[in-house]
Amino acid sequence: MNRLLDKCAILLLCLPGFLMAGSVTVPVLTLLLAVTVSCAVQLLSGRRIALLILLAASLACGILPVLACALPLFFYDSLREGRWWLIVPAISVTANLGELSSIQIICILTGLTATLIWEKRSEQLEHSVTHLTTLHDGITEKNMQLAEQNKRLFEAQDSEIHVATLKERNRIAREIHDNVGHLLTRSILQTGALQILNRDETLKEPLDELKTTLDGAMTSIRESVHDLHDDSLDLKRILQELCDSVSKDAPADSGAPKFEVGLQYDASSVIPGAVKLCVAGVVKEGISNAVRHSNGDRIDVIFREHPGFFQLLLTDNGNNAEVKENPGGIGLKNMEDRAKSVGGRITFTPSPQGFRIFLTVPKQE
Numbered sequence: 001m002n003r004l005l006d007k008c009a010i011l012l013l014c015l016p017g018f019l020m021a022g023s024v025t026v027p028v029l030t031l032l033l034a035v036t037v038s039c040a041v042q043l044l045s046g047r048r049i050a051l052l053i054l055l056a057a058s059l060a061c062g063i064l065p066v067l068a069c070a071l072p073l074f075f076y077d078s079l080r081e082g083r084w085w086l087i088v089p090a091i092s093v094t095a096n097l098g099e100l101s102s103i104q105i106i107c108i109l110t111g112l113t114a115t116l117i118w119e120k121r122s123e124q125l126e127h128s129v130t131h132l133t134t135l136h137d138g139i140t141e142k143n144m145q146l147a148e149q150n151k152r153l154f155e156a157q158d159s160e161i162h163v164a165t166l167k168e169r170n171r172i173a174r175e176i177h178d179n180v181g182h183l184l185t186r187s188i189l190q191t192g193a194l195q196i197l198n199r200d201e202t203l204k205e206p207l208d209e210l211k212t213t214l215d216g217a218m219t220s221i222r223e224s225v226h227d228l229h230d231d232s233l234d235l236k237r238i239l240q241e242l243c244d245s246v247s248k249d250a251p252a253d254s255g256a257p258k259f260e261v262g263l264q265y266d267a268s269s270v271i272p273g274a275v276k277l278c279v280a281g282v283v284k285e286g287i288s289n290a291v292r293h294s295n296g297d298r299i300d301v302i303f304r305e306h307p308g309f310f311q312l313l314l315t316d317n318g319n320n321a322e323v324k325e326n327p328g329g330i331g332l333k334n335m336e337d338r339a340k341s342v343g344g345r346i347t348f349t350p351s352p353q354g355f356r357i358f359l360t361v362p363k364q365e
Contacts, residue, residue: 007038007042007073007076010072010073010076010111010114010115010118011035011073014031014034014069014070014072014073014107014111030064030066030067030069030070031070033067034057034067034069034070034073034074037053037054037057037070037074038070038073038074038077040053041053041054041077041081042077045080045081046081050081051081051083054074054077054078054081054083054087055089057070057074058074058087058089059089061089068108069104069107069108071087071108071111071112072108072111072112072114072115073115074087075087075111075112075115075116076115076118076119079115079116079119080119181218184214184217184218185218187214188211188214188215188218191207191210191211191214192211194207195207195208195211235265235267235271235276235279235280235303236265236267238276238280239263239265239279239280239283239301239303240263240265242280242283242284242287242301243261243262243263243287243299243301244261245287246258246259246261246287246290246291246299247259247260247261259290259291259296259297259298259299259316260297260298260299261298261299261300261301262298262299262300262301263301263302264300264301264302264303264304265303266303266304266305267303267304267305267310268305271305271310272342272364274341274342275310275342275361277338278338278339278341278342278344278359278361279303279310279312279359279361281334281335281338282312282314282335282338282339282346282357282359283301283312283314285331285334285335286314286335286357287299287301287314288331289331289332289355290316290318290355293318293355294316294317294318294319294354294355295318295319296316296317296318296319296354297317297318298316298317299314299315299316300313300314300315300316301313301314302314308362308363309360309361309362309363310344310360310361310363311358311359311360311361312357312358312359312360312361313356313357313358313359314356314357315354315355315356315357316354316355317353317354318354318355319352319354332348335357335359339359339361342361343361343362343364344359344360344361344362345359345360346358346359346360
């Protein structure tokens with residue numbers, strides 16, 4: 001569109017030269033020929049035929065001097081095609097300068113100068129637009145990278161806060177267990193001793209009530225400690241550490257065979273502590289069995305939470321011949337016991353394509 005507008009403006013500069021021609025028919029036909037040539041060049045821009053058309057038009061100026069009034073238009077097309085020298089053959093028109101008036105020659109020279117300046121300005125403008133577009137794209141890319149880095153920083157910060165919170169819960173649970181729990185235990189023992197030594201019937205009932213209160217407090221403290229400990233277990237982190245221990249990126253001195261290990265974890269943070277311990281234990285035992293018995297090179301661990309149950313799938317791609325020959329091994333029995341302890345169901349499926357452990361634990365109301 002910009003090129004078309006430029007051509008319209010240059011054509012207006014060429015019109016005075018055509019209007020000063022003696023007759024009417026020849027200038028009009030010549031003007032139509034010039035416009036046709038220019039349109040054909042623009043339509044065929046970038047092709048060799050466009051260059052040939054411009055070269056032919058330039059040569060025709062020597063035969064038809066009036067056509068030289070359109071030289072600024074041809075010059076513009078030559079500059080746009082990157083072949084300014086295509087109008088050089090038009091110099092042959094100088095042999096017939098007598099057929100052109102001085103005003104027409106001045107119009108031609110003025111048009112050529114204006115076209116050159118116009119094209120240079122347009123080129124600079126396009127260069128500036130391209131530069132600004134590149135700069136804008138670079139800034140947009142940098143902003144996207146910065147946003148991604150900020151997102152990662154926030155995620156890392158949230159992870160650090162989560163880990164710090166879990167550590168603090170563990171510390172509080174240990175403090176309650178080591179201090180308050182021991183004090184209550186000693187108080188309960190002392191109360192029991194007083195009940196045995198007491199001979200005063202009036203103190204029997206208060207001592208029984210004191211013993212009951214202390215037992216209730218001890219039970220409450222024990223439940224709170226267990227809750228804090230269960231909440232402090234980060235199941236995803238535990239599973240990731242178990243997977244990392246046998247992955248190919250693990251330290252070379254770990255001594256365990258290396259596997260390609262994949263972990264998919266899709267669960268909320270609200271998981272009962274018993275379920276966390278069960279899942280962690282099954283994964284640990286399953287990975288240990290794969291290390292000892294599997295001749296494969298990949299382990300996949302998938303843990304998902306569904307509306308009514310938790311689901312664990314652990315697979316490896318070895319043929320597990322030893323496991324198939326000894327299906328009642330202690331490791332498999334331990335995993336079954338863990339599943340039963342939380343009301344879950346676990347199955348083991350050995351096959352030539354690999355060994356699969358499938359655990360389902362229903363959610364408790």
